[in-house]
Amino acid sequence: MEDEEESTQERPHRAPRTLTAEEISKIASDEPVSAFKQNKLEAEARKNWDLFYKRNETNFFKDRHWTKADLQQLCPDIDFQQRHVLFEAGCGVGNFLFPFLEEFPSWFAYACDFSARAIEFVRQRADFDEQRCSAFVCDLTSEGPSVPMESVDLCTLIFVLSSIHPEKMGGVLAALLGVLKPGASVIVRDYGLYDHAMLRFAKGRKLQEAFYARQDGTRAYFFSVDKLIETFAAAGFTALSCEYLERTTSNRKEGTSVPRTFIQGRFQKPFSSPNPS
Incomplete structure (x- = not known):
């Protein structure tokens, strides 16, 4: 999970971090769990996230106030003070x-999650405003979102794609492609390859290469830059930027300091093809 305490400044780079000999050996010796267990986790994915929000309610993740600086740096061509439409796919509890809505009051947002409990928490927040946000339950791996086609100026996937089975990621991105305006983008922030969270998984948690199951049944995929670009390209997107964000996270209570590796990118829907002459 994205369990942050204090962090050093993020350092962007294109290459995954160098592993120690012990870390290389650990990854190489870890075998995937049985197909039966993998299928069970897939079938119970929605239930496991509902249970996660039942246990943690709105207390697990902190509000992400890096929104303004990061988005304006990633999207210098967007005037965030003008009225636009956001679609946050996999919004969690908001x-x-x-x-985002606080920073950019002129925007309207669609927001979905496949956990009904998460959407309930979104709608219960005191700052939820139906005039500015439509929040709904949707499993993007199997259904299209309740968003008008080609109506969205910007879509965000914030620690979402990693929780989806790799074989279903393409279908999710195809659904997003349909609601984006031509030339609009998806912003991704997620777990990067060889993040500390990946390396600390015990044996018996590996599902596939770079794909793991947590003890609570939720799952996490750890992206390389090449893998993320390849996944979006297969769905019809063009990569405008994609890089690792490396930082050190400290927990003062426990006296620990660990290397974290995230990944961030911007992927664009192609503009409409010109009409033939």
């Missing part, structure tokens, strides 16, 4: 959504 830790990105509400800081």
Whole structure:
């Protein structure tokens, strides 16, 4: 999970971090769990996230107030003070959504999650405003979102794609492609390859290469830059930027300091093809 305490400044780079010999050996020796267990986790994915929000309610993730600086740096061509439409796919309990709407009051947002409990928490927040946000339950791996086609100026996937089975990521991105305006973009922030969270998984948690199951049944994929670009390209997107964000996270209570590796990118829907002459 994205369990942050204090962090050093993020350092962007294009290459994954160098592993120690012990870390290389650990990854190489870890075998995937049985197909039966993998299928069970897939079938119970929605239930496991509902249970996660039942246990943690709105207390697990902090509101993400890095929104303004990061988005304006990633999207210098967008005037965030003008009225636009956001679609946050996989909004959780609104830790990105509400800081975004606070920073950019002229925007309207669609927000979905496949956990009904998460959407309930979004709608219960005191700052939820139906005039500015439509929040709904949707499993993007199997259904299209309740968003008008080609109506969205910007879509966000914030620690969402990693929780989806790799074989279903393409279908999710195809659904997003349909609601984006030509030339509009998806912003991704997620777990990067060889993040500390990946390396600390015990044996018996590996599902596939770079794909792991947590003890609570939720799952996490750890992206390389090449893999993320390849996944979006297969769905019809063009990569405008994609890089690792490396930082050190400290927990003062426990006296620990660990290397974190995230990934961030911007992927554009192609503009409409010109009409033939």
